Amino acid sequence: MAAMDYSQVAPWYDSYVKTDIDVPFFVNEAKNRERVLELTSGTGRLSIPLIEAGVSLTCVDNSPDMLAILRQKLAAKGLSANVYEQDMANLTLPEKFDLIIIPFNSFSEIIGLDEQHKALKGIWNCLTETGRFICTLHNPLVRLKSVNGQLFLRGKYSLSNDGGTLFLWSVEEYDRQNSLVKGTQFWELYDSNKVIESKSFVDIQFYLHQQSEFQKLAQSHGFHLIHLYGDYSYAEFQKETSPFMIWVLEKNKY
Numbered sequence: 649m650a651a652m653d654y655s656q657v658a659p660w661y662d663s664y665v666k667t668d669i670d671v672p673f674f675v676n677e678a679k680n681r682e683r684v685l686e687l688t689s690g691t692g693r694l695s696i697p698l699i700e701a702g703v704s705l706t707c708v709d710n711s712p713d714m715l716a717i718l719r720q721k722l723a724a725k726g727l728s729a730n731v732y733e734q735d736m737a738n739l740t741l742p743e744k745f746d747l748i749i750i751p752f753n754s755f756s757e758i759i760g761l762d763e764q765h766k767a768l769k770g771i772w773n774c775l776t777e778t779g780r781f782i783c784t785l786h787n788p789l790v791r792l793k794s795v796n797g798q799l800f801l802r803g804k805y806s807l808s809n810d811g812g813t814l815f816l817w818s819v820e821e822y823d824r825q826n827s828l829v830k831g832t833q834f835w836e837l838y839d840s841n842k843v844i845e846s847k848s849f850v851d852i853q854f855y856l857h858q859q860s861e862f863q864k865l866a867q868s869h870g871f872h873l874i875h876l877y878g879d880y881s882y883a884e885f886q887k888e889t890s891p892f893m894i895w896v897l898e899k900n901k902y
């Protein structure tokens with residue numbers, strides 16, 4: 649079961665996701681690493697700055713539409729990376745990496761527990777013995793504060809190509825029994841004359857890991873914790889207030 653249909657989202661993704669909050673953190677973590685694997689690279693919001701910083705990057709994503717945009721951007725900028733269309737729960741890559749990252753809380757987009765186990769097994773297999781795995785997740789306590797069943801405007805975004813405007817509305821509810829946030833995003837596109845062009849919606853869902861649950865999951869696959877940061881400025885994780893759980897993991901030594 650997919651978290652959302654990225655073929656619907658891909659054409660607008662770069663218009664509404666413009667954050668670079670995590671870029672200095674990942675550039676810093678990737679420097680001095682020989683080979684870096686970015687899982688769920690999408691359209692390359694983070695991949696492009698990493699490659700521009702000199703990182704030897706392999707990108708994996710399972711959305712052909714998101715990857716098509718990444719490939720266009722790489723070509724336009726004369727940059728190169730290995731790009732694979734693969735499910736992160738079924739990785740088959742020809743080499744190992746000394747850093748594997750999942751940015752933007754995207755491990756949560758694996759809905760099923762079996763698939764989460766398969767992903768961690770695959771990541772373990774793709775990591776060198778001394779390599780690091782950085783997995784970013786929402787902090788459930790903080791994330792749930794904005795999950796209240798109320799429709800709200802997530803943002804109004806200018807579309808650079810044609811002078812149009814995108815309004816993105818969202819409603820989310822928590823399915824506590826299955827640890828899933830489920831919701832719908834509503835997309836309204838207006839042309840440069842402020843006349844509506846189209847309306848559409850996309851259903852979304854993602855898994856909300858508790859701290860102890862993810863720790864056990866990672867441990868069960870032979871990872872141990874090096875750091876747990878609460879944000880991209882390397883602040884220690886605080887359960888009540890940190891926006892994220894940024895897990896820095898390494899393989900156990902036997």
Ligand SMILES: C[S@@+](CC[C@H](N)C(=O)[O-])C[C@H]1O[C@@H](n2cnc3c(N)ncnc32)[C@H](O)[C@@H]1O
Pocket residue numbers: 651654665687688689690691692693694708709710711714734735736737751752754757758
């Ligand atoms: C929220 S986007 C993040 C994209 C990019 N990392 C960024 O920070 O802008 C999540 C990405 O994860 C990808 N994705 C979701 N589930 C996946 C899976 N099981 N295997 C590979 N990619 C997946 C989607 O196609 C999408 O490109």
